[in-house]
Amino acid sequence: MSQDIPRIGRPFVRPDAASKAAGAEKYAADHYGEGLLWAGAKRAGVAHGRIRAVDIGAAAALPGVVAVLTGRDVPGTNRQGIVHKDQPVLCDDVVRHCGDPVALVLAEDRLVLRKALDLIRLGIEPLPGVFGIDEALLPDAPLVHEGSPNGNILLQAALRKGDAEAALRSSPVVVEGIFEVPFISHAFLETENGVAWQEADGRLVLVVSTQAPFRDRWEIGHALGIPMDRIRIIGPYLGGGFGGKDGATVQCLLALAALHAGGRPVKMWWPREESFLAGYKRHAARMHYRIGASENGELQALDCRLSYDTGAYAHLGGEVMALGMEHASGPYRIPHTRIEGVCVYTNNPIGGAMRGFGVAQVSFAVERMMDRMAARLGIDPLALRRKNALEQGDTNGCCVRLTQSTGIRACLETLQKHPLWRGREAWKAAAGPFKKRGVGMAALWNAMGYGRGLPDSAIAKVELTREGAIRVYNGVSDMGQGNTSALFQIAGEILRQPETRIEGVQPDTERTYPSGSAAAGRTTYTYGNALIQACEELRRRILGWAALMLFADTLDDLELLPERVRYAKAKKEVSLRDIAAMMRDEARVCISQFIMPVAADAPDTGKEFVIGFPHLLFSHAAHLALVEVDELTGAVEVKRYLAATEAGRVLNPQTFEQQVEGAVAQGIGYALSEAVRLEKGRILTPDFATYIIPGALDVPEIVSIAVEAPEATGPFGLKGVGEVGMNGPLPAIANAVSDACGIEPNHAPLTGEKVLALIQGKGAASHAE
């Protein structure tokens, strides 16, 4: 904690760093409690089947087992889900993926818990399953959800602009490609967990690792039939989230457990294997693209079909697809588009939100297509992107006019001036024996906020404490992205107090106000705007009370300073503590709501999307990857990486870089090693030995350059920076590998095996189209 006033635009050491580095910060996982019980779920282990019997006798009789619960014991609807309530808390008739929970055990300790889970005998009659997009769409495919009127289709939609088919016919150059990406896992270090208990008056309290504490209350209330005001959610700092804790994980199970714990606290903490098995995933997708251009490289038309595998339940599948479709045309001016999408149920793990929500998939496809188009036209790939880059005032590929800051061209120009780009030919030529070097780029965008149909709202609360300090009640989870530090900066900037006089309260449904999820690149934008309003009101109020105490005729003569207000003309001061002592409790608190603006003219397309389409605000980036491919093994090594990012104005250069570097590292995993491997719905990669995320040797030095383009509606000009960086590495690295080896790597991840096969020309039929 420093005596400096946190200021906008200056490096500011995040206030949570010291307690985290000291091991003192209490995450949800660090909460235990007196008389603690442990809860765990018995998982189906079968991808699709009808529950005939659940034999809990032996488990229930085991000493140390407090309760064994099944679907019959769930008091409410037994259904959860953010948009569609189709996911059981405990399956009562059918299991739809291997990780579906069938029974819940409460035990005195973890050893007993494990034994009891092993003793539960599941009688599940297997049903035929569907494990891929094509299978799911066959006319006689088994239905994942019986009686569903649309078969296995969760959502099907189309976006149209102009006449794509005619424009493709008249385009002199057309390129076509099919791209595939697998399910991937968030792999946060702190797996899904929480502690819950029932207060003496029956109210439920949960301390949980969650990105959406207020929505959790609603999910639990719906699934278990409990009034929302009887549920309190406390959301401490998370050990990572990335979208995977946006939606109920342990929440409803834990709440149910607490109802049977006799007031004792119950802890549920998914082991890593359970997190891989039951946790949400980034959707697997297949993307079929055709792009047409004129001979001088002006894009004319895009026609694409996107297919997403949402797994067993809807979760956010339709909304993920909507974002994918919205971004399918890339940050480019394309006069004619036809973008079709289908999102299907399968008996695979559940697809959900993940950083670059639906966009990371299509960025791969469209950016590979841009390189292929550049090669066909004999144009430099950067020049082709610059030529077609969207500008403020343009209309994007789904008919939305871009009225806000649009910095993609500036990002591309920054990249073009950089020595890594200018020196690329010499760098490539210096490859050693049996190595090939290549350079690849990607132009990126990512929408911010929930989009139309779901108000993107935050309600900020700020208090002048009795001690004269400033306390910010943050309603949006900090999963590591550092929004708390931005809130300190905003409060410091407006209220001029040093860091030591600012306190932060993390989300708690009884202390903070509903402010939406930590998601969609919206956290600091939406809450920050609300906080600016609340802080300005508090500032006026402090000065107003000070005027009374200092006999000042006008607030203009007063200056808010650290711990005091000065009336310079009269050479008098009053402390914030004395001002606070004068105020009644309600006067010391300011509350203000902000709702993100939406696109003024809703496009006449994409009517299938009830919520989440379209968006008004986008962040942008241009990425450059320099890779070396081992000709003998096919192994790809990323040697250098450049990210030029436009996310409005930078509030804190250090947290901005953290977001960019971290997103690039995750993107490198998506590009080179990460895949949830499945065999008939069973996960073959249940641990970090088989699901490979990048380690310290796999991520190169990353050059991050901020390309500032202040956003008029943003808090101090900011837009969200958390997501856009995730979208770049896969296409940039694939383009670089293509550049190095003259191959078409169109299936992620680009493992050594796959790249070697492409180099050797084997498997060409299955890997290139």
Next chain:
Amino acid sequence: MEIRFVLNGKETQVSTAPDRRVVDLLREDLGLTGTKEGCGSGECGACAVLVNGESRLSCLMLAAQLDGKALTTIEGAPEDGRLQALQEAFVRCGAVQCGFCSPGMIIAAADLLGARPDTGREAIREGLSGNLCRCTGYAKIVDAVQAAFEKLQGGPTP
């Protein structure tokens, strides 16, 4: 069984099952939740502690193995110059985001600085390659380890 060991500089005696995992002993019995668990199978490094000055994974270690040893957890930093310098550098250099890997990462870095103080970035990356971080992209962690080393070199021997 009775186990005697030195915990963060203090003589400590606990009565526990000999096969209790050290990570559980620390977190649940002794309330030292700074040591994190990320995988339970030795793959992520989040649970690293110093045993006689060397980095060990507390999820793979049993209580009986502690007998007669000196154990330092992240909470022992105030008495350990290396740990303290690393903590300060992690904070200043922006090496902490969600922070769940930070204690284990700092322990691993302390071992690295003690065992073979090669401060080249590649050597540091190699030394930390057993610790997974999902937030940072590692560069700022390497920055922090380098900065801590420089500070320790300039100051009194830890």
